[in-house]
Amino acid sequence: MDFGVKQLAVTFDIKDKYLKWLFVLPALILLTVFAIIPYLWTFGMSFYDYSVSIFGRTPDFIGLQNYEILMTHPDIWLRFQNTAKFSVTAVTIEFLFGLMLAMLLFEHFRGRRLILTLCVLPMMIAPEITAMVFKMVMFRPDIGFVNYLMKLLAIPYEGYGKDAFFSVVSVDVWTWTPFIMLMIIGGLSSVPKSVLESSDVDGAGWWARFRYVIFPYARPFMLLAVIFRLADSFRTWEVIREFLEVPPPVGPDPLGIDMLPSYLYALAFRAFKSSEMMATAIIMVVMSLVLVYTYLRYLKRIEKHE
Amino acid sequence: MSNSYFKIKNLRFIIIAIWLIIILFPLFWIALTSVKPTEATLSQTPVFLFTPTLQNYQFGAEVIDPYTNEPIFAGIASQFPRYLGNSIIITLFSTTIALSVGLLLAYSLSKFKIMGGTALLALMLTIHTVTPIVFTPALFIMFQNLGLQDTHLGLSLIYATFALPLTVWILRNFFNNFSKTIEEAAKVDGASTLDVLFRITLPQLRVGLAVAAIFAFTIAWNDFIFTLTLTQTNASTFVFLADFFDDLLRVGVLTPGPLTSMSIVHMLPSFIFAFLIQRYLLLGFSAGTINKEVD
Numbered sequence: 001m002d003f004g005v006k007q008l009a010v011t012f013d014i015k016d017k018y019l020k021w022l023f024v025l026p027a028l029i030l031l032t033v034f035a036i037i038p039y040l041w042t043f044g045m046s047f048y049d050y051s052v053s054i055f056g057r058t059p060d061f062i063g064l065q066n067y068e069i070l071m072t073h074p075d076i077w078l079r080f081q082n083t084a085k086f087s088v089t090a091v092t093i094e095f096l097f098g099l100m101l102a103m104l105l106f107e108h109f110r111g112r113r114l115i116l117t118l119c120v121l122p123m124m125i126a127p128e129i130t131a132m133v134f135k136m137v138m139f140r141p142d143i144g145f146v147n148y149l150m151k152l153l154a155i156p157y158e159g160y161g162k163d164a165f166f167s168v169v170s171v172d173v174w175t176w177t178p179f180i181m182l183m184i185i186g187g188l189s190s191v192p193k194s195v196l197e198s199s200d201v202d203g204a205g206w207w208a209r210f211r212y213v214i215f216p217y218a219r220p221f222m223l224l225a226v227i228f229r230l231a232d233s234f235r236t237w238e239v240i241r242e243f244l245e246v247p248p249p250v251g252p253d254p255l256g257i258d259m260l261p262s263y264l265y266a267l268a269f270r271a272f273k274s275s276e277m278m279a280t281a282i283i284m285v286v287m288s289l290v291l292v293y294t295y296l297r298y299l300k301r302i303e304k305h306e
Numbered sequence: 307m308s309n310s311y312f313k314i315k316n317l318r319f320i321i322i323a324i325w326l327i328i329i330l331f332p333l334f335w336i337a338l339t340s341v342k343p344t345e346a347t348l349s350q351t352p353v354f355l356f357t358p359t360l361q362n363y364q365f366g367a368e369v370i371d372p373y374t375n376e377p378i379f380a381g382i383a384s385q386f387p388r389y390l391g392n393s394i395i396i397t398l399f400s401t402t403i404a405l406s407v408g409l410l411l412a413y414s415l416s417k418f419k420i421m422g423g424t425a426l427l428a429l430m431l432t433i434h435t436v437t438p439i440v441f442t443p444a445l446f447i448m449f450q451n452l453g454l455q456d457t458h459l460g461l462s463l464i465y466a467t468f469a470l471p472l473t474v475w476i477l478r479n480f481f482n483n484f485s486k487t488i489e490e491a492a493k494v495d496g497a498s499t500l501d502v503l504f505r506i507t508l509p510q511l512r513v514g515l516a517v518a519a520i521f522a523f524t525i526a527w528n529d530f531i532f533t534l535t536l537t538q539t540n541a542s543t544f545v546f547l548a549d550f551f552d553d554l555l556r557v558g559v560l561t562p563g564p565l566t567s568m569s570i571v572h573m574l575p576s577f578i579f580a581f582l583i584q585r586y587l588l589l590g591f592s593a594g595t596i597n598k599e600v601d
Contacts, residue, residue, distance in 0.1 A: 016418065016499055023414035024426075026407045027470060034467040035433050038444035045444075101325060104318050115322065116600060117584040119329055123591060124576035125569075126528035128545050132552045133569045136562045137339050138332060143562070145335055148352055174332065182588045186598035221596075228592065235437035238530055242552075261437045268443045269535065281440040288436045296428060299595055 039285075046278040059275070066279035076280060079263040086165075086259055087233040090172040095226060097173065098180025102218070103210065105181065106188045116185075119178040130175060131239035135160075139167045146170075164243045164255045171239050176232075180225045187221025188214065220302045224295065231291040234284065237261035260284055333573075340566035347562050362567035385547065390571075393544040396458055397526040400465035404522040405515065407466065408473030413503060415474070416481035427478075430471035434593050438468065442535045449536055456540045461533065465526035472525065473518040475594025480514030481507070483597070513586070520579045521590040527576065544572055 046066050048059040070076055101119070105112060122130070138146045139159035146167075150157035157163055195213060240262045244255060260280065267277035339347055341358040415423050445464065446455075454460030484507060492502050508515070533543045548568045555565060580587065585599045 019499055020414045020418040020420060023410035024420060027411035027474070030403075030407060030463070030467045030470060031430070031433070034445070034464055035441070036429075038441045038448065041444045041448075042440060097325075100321070104322055113584060115326065117581055117587070118326060120580055120584075120587050120591075121333065121577055122329060124524065124580045125573050126530065126545055126576075128528075128530035129548060129569045129572055132548060133336050133566060134332065136552070136555060136565055137335060140562075142350060143348060145352055148350075174328065178329075179591055182600055183592065183596065185600050186588045186592075186596050189598050189600070224592075224596070231435045235435075235439075237437060237439060261439045264437075264439045265442070265531075268439075274443045277443065285432075285436050285440060289432055292428065292432050292435050295595075296431065 042278045043282055045275050046282050048275050050275040050278075051272045066276050069276055070279050070283065076263070079258055079260050082256060083234060083259040086169065086172075086236065086257070087230055090169050090176070090233055090236075091226060091229045093169070093173050094177045094180050094229060095222070097177045098225070099184060099222070101177070101181040102184035102188065103214070106185045116182070119181065122175045123179060125175075127175075127236075127238040128242075130171060131242040134167075134171050134174075134239075135242045160243065161255065164257050168236075168239050168243050168257055172233065172236060176229060180222075180229060183221050183225035183228070184218050187218045187224075191217045220298070220305075224298060224302070227291055227295045227298070231288055231295070234259075234288060235261055237265070241265070336566045337570055339562055340570050342563065344561050344563060347566075362563040363571075389542060389544050389547040392458065392541055393527065396462050396465065396541065396543060397523055399458070399462040400469060400526045401519055401522045403462065403466035404469035404473050404525075405519050408470050408518065408522075409477055409515070411470075412474045412477035412481055413507075416478050427475070430474060431593060431595070433468065434471040434475075438531050442531060445532075446535055454536075456537045456542075458541045461536060461541050461543075462526075464532050464536065465529065466522075468529075469522035469525035472521045472590065472593055476518045476521060476589055477511075477514055477594075479589060479594055479597045480511050480517075484510065513583075517583050517586045517590060520583055523579065524576060527572075544568070548572065 045059070047061060047063060049062050049065075050059040105116065136144075138144050141147055141159045141161075144159050147157060147159045157166075159167060191214065236259060240257055240259050243257060244262065261284075264277050264281055264284070267273050267280070338354075340362050341360065342353065342356055343359050343361070346353040346356045414420060415427065420426075449455040449460055452460075454463075488506060488510075489502050492506050493499075497505070528545070529543070530545050530549070533541075533546045534549070537543075537546065548565065551565050551568065555562065583590075588596055588598055588600050
């Protein structure tokens, strides 16, 4: 083996100058072929009347028409609103629970590591699997466990249909609250132990300790967690698709849960209005870009600070 | 220690316990449903006492319709091993590609000054964040033209590409933290860059490689959108089959049993991996941007 590696280095007695580009090349090829070209193609096709179902016909250039449809069509506007409604609701609840849990779990005690790992398990499950089994054994109107609990508590609740919004938000909260918790705990690991201890000795109250000792350290990470989760919640698709029950409708949305990703999917593969979908997709990409850029800038500032 | 201190401490453990129940009960309930006899899974009031059965785990066997006692969709049920095999092959293959390609890029980005390196990292974070549905029509057409539609190779390459951002961000973190002095000492002794990478740096970075590999694994193992749009039967993954069972449930043909047992089979590897890299979970879930161990 010894010989092999040496030989490799000698045979390609490559200067670092070239080596570094050689190392970048395979990744660049993969990213270009399977991500950048599809991006550019999507962007280009958003100016044509293209559909995945047309074979042989050359699509016509129609300029900004797809974007005009996008701006004026009430269905699409509705999906934007639903996306905002879902993201804000879910992330707010996750943040409150996540913050509370982080406060309770950031100090060491026996069994803490096990608890943290157990909390993280929902994030490891395939979203589609989570969506399917929750829909089937927790929220199904006749046999669902949550429905049974609600019946015991005498709360009118159906699980599917008009209560679908509650169901999808609770699946999201169940999955992603531990993420915000982990982020805040990660941030708190930079609080110096001496600061914490001295505040204990000073007999600072619970609130004062949080407000003046913990919060200043945790704040940047809270913000990072929220930005990250917001960007991530825009892509919630599997659970929405499941709770829409039938193939996602392309017209008005009776359940009030249809979001942009599921709408994009329905536009492209059910209604075959691919280029309309691509125009919407480009808007989504821009939204995500803004969030990613904000996130990165903020991250840089924190790193400089530390 | 005053009395109120103990009260607060108790309250704290009560809240943690409640949250753990919220997290774990659905998982427990899914596992329980998967070993229930058919009638118990369809009961309107939850059944906790029953004679456990492994009938839902006999995947190769025929699926019996509980209402008619006739075997149904025998063809699909017998496909189970093939779909699981597809998932394993594609996941292994894509993880290998993502790890080796990502390793080189991450090393290069962390050790050398690369023109446009920061832009490349930002681009990759964008790819990781934007919903993959955006790409599907483009990839659908591209796969048809390249003859990659419904092939293991095609799906593996896609998963490798979309796991790449995660592996690069994670590995870059480990490389950045790795002490430069050892590497420089080796270089002074006359070792080449490749020598240093393969013989000194990599053996020290086993943990980093494992973390990156496990997160690359989850990208392929947990995906649904690409197997739905880019495969029909030949290269379809396990999640695709589970979704098919779900479609049957939707029209009221099957009981929840088979779906829950399939979910358990699908979750188990991910759970084992989560326990293996528990300290570094935050690194992976924050797409490699937050480099904090939670221990």
